[in-house]
Amino acid sequence: MIDTQEFNARLEGLQAVLRERLRLRGRTLEAQLRHAGRRLPKRQRRAGAIILGAQDWMAHPKLARVLDISQVNTAFADLHAYLDGIDPKEDRKTAILRLLGGMVLNLALLAGGLMLLLWWQGAL
Known part of the structure; x- marks a missing residue:
């Protein structure tokens, strides 16, 4: 069983980390992952879905006991x-260089x- 406080x-x-690395705003993890969209590879989007599902299960004490800890740890x-x-x-820096390259x-x-x-x- 996962400790609720540790999970939170x-x-x-x-x-x-999502806010710092990808500059994603959002009050919840669900909102941040929705804003990330295709900026995250498919595997990481699936990992995010696993974590969001685990978050829903952690709200119910009986469901939290049967949650697959290894799958959640792997997703994190x-x-x-x-x-x-x-x-x-x-x-x-890459974004600025691409913009300047396009202008040139x-x-x-x-x-x-x-x-x-x-x-x-x-004329010539």
């Missing part, structure tokens, strides 16, 4: 392992189009 502490820790470990590998600073590509295409237009009009 692990839930709060997971919520804090799986989510933490994935989230520990995420670097928020690196993600931010668009400007290069615009300049090429203008050069082609000028050549076609005989």
Whole structure:
């Protein structure tokens, strides 16, 4: 049987990690996982569903006794392992570089189009 206080502490820790690493807002773990959507791989989304199901079962004392502890522990470990590998600073830097790269590509295409237009009009 899982201790309710320990389980709730692990839930709060997971919520804090989701808030820190993925910048997910939400009052509950369910809201955070819903906001995460496809940012989490399929395996981690399943682990989140297992944890949410366990959270529902922990609200009922008789159901909490028959909860599969190993499955819940594996789900927590799986989510933490994935989230520990995420670097928020690196993600931010990658997003900025992708934005700048897209701008440079668009400007290069615009300049090429203008050069082609000028050549076609005989100005070059």
